[in-house]
Amino acid sequence: xxxxxxxxxxxxxxxxxxxxxxxxxxxxxxGKPVTVQYPEKPSVLPDRxxxxxxxxxxxxVGCTLCEQVCPNLTITMVPLEKExxxxxRKIYPSVNFGTCTVCRNCEEICPTDAIYLKEVFETARTRNxxxxxxxxxxxxxxxxxx
Amino acid sequence: MVEQGNLKNRLIELNMGPQxxxxxxxxxxxxxxxxxxxxxxxxxxxxxxxxxxKICELDFYCDALIYFDRMDYVAAMNMEAGYLEAAxxxxxxxxxxxxxxxxxxxxxxxxxxxxxxxxxxYGLDLGMLTPFFYVFEQREKILDxxxxxxxxxxxxxxxxxxxxxxxxNDKIVYLxxxxxxxxxxxxxxxxxxxxxxxxxxSRTKGIGILEPDVALQYGVTGPMxxxxxxxxxxxxxxxYLAYDRVNFEVPISKRxxxxxxxxxxxxxxxxxxxxxxxxLDKLPDGPYFNPKAKKSLMVxxxxxxxxxxxxxxxxxxxxxxxxxxxxxxxxxxxxxxPAFKNLSVLPALAKDVLIADLVAISGTLDLVFGEVDR
Amino acid sequence: xxxxxxxxxxxSFLGHYPSYILxxxxxxxxxxxxxxxxxxxxxxxxxxxxxxxxxxxGPNRVGKFGIMQVMADGLKLIQKESIMPxxxxxxxxxLAPILIFFGLIMGFIFIPYGPxxxxxxxTVSHSDVSLIIIFALIAIMPIGEIxxxxxxxxxxxxxxxxxxxxxxxxxxxxxxxxxxxIVMAASAKVSNPLDINGVVVAQSIPFAILEPLxxxxxxxxxxxxxxxxxxxxxxxxSELVTGxxxxxxxxxxxxxxxxxxxxxxxxxxxxxxxYLGGYLxxxxxxxxxxxxxxxxxxxxxxxxxIWLSMPRVRIxxxxxxxxxxxxxxxxxxxxxxxxxxxxxxx
Numbered sequence: 001x002x003x004x005x006x007x008x009x010x011x012x013x014x015x016x017x018x019x020x021x022x023x024x025x026x027x028x029x030x031g032k033p034v035t036v037q038y039p040e041k042p043s044v045l046p047d048r049x050x051x052x053x054x055x056x057x058x059x060x061v062g063c064t065l066c067e068q069v070c071p072n073l074t075i076t077m078v079p080l081e082k083e084x085x086x087x088x089r090k091i092y093p094s095v096n097f098g099t100c101t102v103c104r105n106c107e108e109i110c111p112t113d114a115i116y117l118k119e120v121f122e123t124a125r126t127r128n129x130x131x132x133x134x135x136x137x138x139x140x141x142x143x144x145x146x
Numbered sequence: 147m148v149e150q151g152n153l154k155n156r157l158i159e160l161n162m163g164p165q166x167x168x169x170x171x172x173x174x175x176x177x178x179x180x181x182x183x184x185x186x187x188x189x190x191x192x193x194x195x196x197x198x199x200k201i202c203e204l205d206f207y208c209d210a211l212i213y214f215d216r217m218d219y220v221a222a223m224n225m226e227a228g229y230l231e232a233a234x235x236x237x238x239x240x241x242x243x244x245x246x247x248x249x250x251x252x253x254x255x256x257x258x259x260x261x262x263x264x265x266x267x268y269g270l271d272l273g274m275l276t277p278f279f280y281v282f283e284q285r286e287k288i289l290d291x292x293x294x295x296x297x298x299x300x301x302x303x304x305x306x307x308x309x310x311x312x313x314x315n316d317k318i319v320y321l322x323x324x325x326x327x328x329x330x331x332x333x334x335x336x337x338x339x340x341x342x343x344x345x346x347x348s349r350t351k352g353i354g355i356l357e358p359d360v361a362l363q364y365g366v367t368g369p370m371x372x373x374x375x376x377x378x379x380x381x382x383x384x385x386y387l388a389y390d391r392v393n394f395e396v397p398i399s400k401r402x403x404x405x406x407x408x409x410x411x412x413x414x415x416x417x418x419x420x421x422x423x424x425x426l427d428k429l430p431d432g433p434y435f436n437p438k439a440k441k442s443l444m445v446x447x448x449x450x451x452x453x454x455x456x457x458x459x460x461x462x463x464x465x466x467x468x469x470x471x472x473x474x475x476x477x478x479x480x481x482x483x484p485a486f487k488n489l490s491v492l493p494a495l496a497k498d499v500l501i502a503d504l505v506a507i508s509g510t511l512d513l514v515f516g517e518v519d520r
Numbered sequence: 521x522x523x524x525x526x527x528x529x530x531x532s533f534l535g536h537y538p539s540y541i542l543x544x545x546x547x548x549x550x551x552x553x554x555x556x557x558x559x560x561x562x563x564x565x566x567x568x569x570x571x572x573x574x575x576x577x578g579p580n581r582v583g584k585f586g587i588m589q590v591m592a593d594g595l596k597l598i599q600k601e602s603i604m605p606x607x608x609x610x611x612x613x614x615l616a617p618i619l620i621f622f623g624l625i626m627g628f629i630f631i632p633y634g635p636x637x638x639x640x641x642x643t644v645s646h647s648d649v650s651l652i653i654i655f656a657l658i659a660i661m662p663i664g665e666i667x668x669x670x671x672x673x674x675x676x677x678x679x680x681x682x683x684x685x686x687x688x689x690x691x692x693x694x695x696x697x698x699x700x701x702i703v704m705a706a707s708a709k710v711s712n713p714l715d716i717n718g719v720v721v722a723q724s725i726p727f728a729i730l731e732p733l734x735x736x737x738x739x740x741x742x743x744x745x746x747x748x749x750x751x752x753x754x755x756x757x758s759e760l761v762t763g764x765x766x767x768x769x770x771x772x773x774x775x776x777x778x779x780x781x782x783x784x785x786x787x788x789x790x791x792x793x794x795y796l797g798g799y800l801x802x803x804x805x806x807x808x809x810x811x812x813x814x815x816x817x818x819x820x821x822x823x824x825x826i827w828l829s830m831p832r833v834r835i836x837x838x839x840x841x842x843x844x845x846x847x848x849x850x851x852x853x854x855x856x857x858x859x860x861x862x863x864x865x866x
């Protein structure tokens with residue numbers, strides 16, 4: 001059974017309707033602008049907003065699950081000499097932020113929660129500097145060389 | 147060719163697009179003009195082709211979601227729901243009851259967002275500058291809600307196989323209710339700006355008449371078809387998610403012209419708001435993902451057989467055909483994109499009209515090129 | 521005492537004739553500067569008004585409240601490369617923007633600005649036929665539009681120009697008929713009804729009240745002349761990119777842009793001069809100019825509101841409207857005014 005509603009044509013008065021529209025537009029002159037003056041007034045981000053990938057190399061076990069689940073080869077495993085008992089193969093994820101779509105699959109699949117995302121989003125940089133080595137992923141955004 | 151003495155009347159060819167202010171992205175229309183009259187329209191597509199179907203076949207079932215997000219990028223949630231409708235049947239994973247309701251709410255919010263973009267863009271097509279910003283204020287509120295719920299604004303990747311990314315909480319329910327409280331008033335304001343304006347009426351009434359049998363021949367679906375008087379809506383014809391458990395009406399119109407499509411789309415937004423309200427009331431408690439599709443098992447899901455699922459996206463009937471061969475990756479992904487089918491009716495619809503009407507007609511098709519070209 | 525006499529008195533050490541000639545030149549330059557400043561201000565007002573109506577902030581980076589934004593944009597346009605399309609008609613292509621700007625600026629010279637405190641009467645040029653001259657000067661602008669469209673070797677531009685011509689023809693006849701009614705009404709009171717100043721003086725009752733039909737026709741005509749939103753079929757950005765200015769860039773485009781906003785201001789000024797009593801109002805001798813500005817500004821705001829809230833009229837419907845409604849209305853108006861003049865009411 002499909003409930004059908006035949007859409008009625010709204011009633012209108014010729015010419016007066018247009019004037020009413022003009023008045024509606026004019027009324028908004030006294031409203032408050034919705035623009036956020038971003039760099040001066042930082043916008044309030046919701047709790048769940050995520051952008052920048054972080055890595056804790058102490059927890060990483062080098063299972064390559066994040067590399068597998070990454071949809072567009074953003075994450076690649078690179079060798080890194082580091083004292084870590086659990087990471088026998090000594091490989092850690094590196095991230096190319098130029099292609100990251102922030103799908104958060106890597107965060108969800110990580111068995112040890114070594115890879116995680118934070119709300120930092122001011123990661124603008126020049127074209128060839130989007131590549132983050134595992135050490136870069138551990139640092140704060142301000143400390144990473146641009 | 148008409149010859150009058152030495153004066154020759156000759157047809158000119160004009161390329162509208164792919165870089166043109168009214169073509170909503172990268173549509174290229176090859177027009178044959180006789181003065182101002184359009185004699186022939188030939189849409190040329192493919193400028194945004196990203197091979198999404200093939201890329202989906204190269205990756206795990208869970209990874210295809212981000213490519214579906216980018217198909218109809220103004221209504222990402224509907225695309226995700228459409229894909230999961232097929233993928234979950236194929237993989238044999240039932241989503242819990244709470245997830246079904248959450249997905250219904252998100253899909254309807256997304257439908258409102260998509261129709262709002264259409265309304266603003268249609269205003270711009272006809273030369274109305276201001277309603278665009280009024281609808282985008284509302285859309286921005288929905289996108290803020292999406293950020294609150296899923297963590298991303300537009301390409302959300304919120305739904306996952308057998309569940310959703312994160313659960314609803316009281317704050318989110320409150321925020322959605324708050325949005326719905328102020329939404330109808332603002333919607334009526336924009337609606338009145340459109341339909342009470344004499345010039346708008348003269349630009350839409352009686353223009354671009356699409357007969358129902360022509361529409362059915364071309365495979366037109368969604369608001370386009372309903373505006374021609376055919377009450378076909380997948381949400382009613384083959385209910386998915388929780389649509390069989392909420393009350394809503396399918397808006398149709400017998401006018402068949404541009405004006406009918408405007409009315410039907412605005413009515414659909416009102417119905418969507420109604421659906422969300424009911425769904426929020428009925429939202430059950432429970433887990434927000436199926437343990438069979440636990441996060442660590444994401445890359446181990448195997449499916450065999452083939453499945454076709456159809457859902458009602460804001461543009462029309464969105465179909466996903468999945469073939470699994472028992473491995474962790476789909477063997478074949480095929481998408482029936484409604485905007486592509488709706489675009490194919492344009493040459494029949496815009497015959498012997500003025501250029502101004504061609505723009506007014508192609509505006510009502512609600513084209514999103516991520517979806518047409520895939 | 522008017523502005524010309526003031527300047528001539530200051531320059532009187534040069535002798536009688538040189539001081540008058542120099543004074544006249546200086547006054548003309550002042551008006552041209554006034555026109556440019558007013559158009560720049562008009563662009564600023566438009567952008568700020570449009571932004572606030574659309575719940576945005578508008579320009580606010582360059583200078584306090586973004587006042588210098590127009591200057592910055594102008595500088596940007598000047599230093600941009602002016603792209604020359606292949607296959608253009610060179611002379612016409614380069615002449616078109618100049619014609620547009622020339623017609624606009626010359627229109628400002630014959631407007632009766634009225635007296636302002638110490639400066640006296642600000643009107644630059646007096647002529648017995650200034651009402652006709654001003655419309656002749658404004659009629660230069662469509663020539664610029666036509667030249668720009670047919671010379672730039674672009675299909676969009678040609679279609680835009682054809683629409684523009686069709687539009688111009690269909691509203692200019694009713695417009696001139698409504699002006700004829702004005703002249704008739706003014707001739708009952710003053711001896712120089714073709715002088716635009718005489719028209720102002722004749723308005724002890726504003727002509728807008730006396731002949732509302734003519735007022736309506738003239739407002740529509742001025743909106744169509746400026747070609748903003750309901751009547752911008754020539755430019756129609758969603759159909760023909762930007763119509764006749766499609767190929768223009770840099771300073772040449774800037775001239776067209778100024779032409780658009782200047783015409784809105786000039787049109788509002790003419791409506792307030794011809795129909796709303798111009799500089800007449802309380803304390804005319806001290807602040808006549810202020811009254812003119814206030815009336816103009818209100819009309820400008822109304823024009824901008826129409827621009828922002830109306831969709832575009834289809835060209836054939838506008839031509840229909842022009843010939844089937846505006847023209848008969850203008851004729852009816854003419855007859856009514858004739859009876860009013862006969863009856864001695866006006």
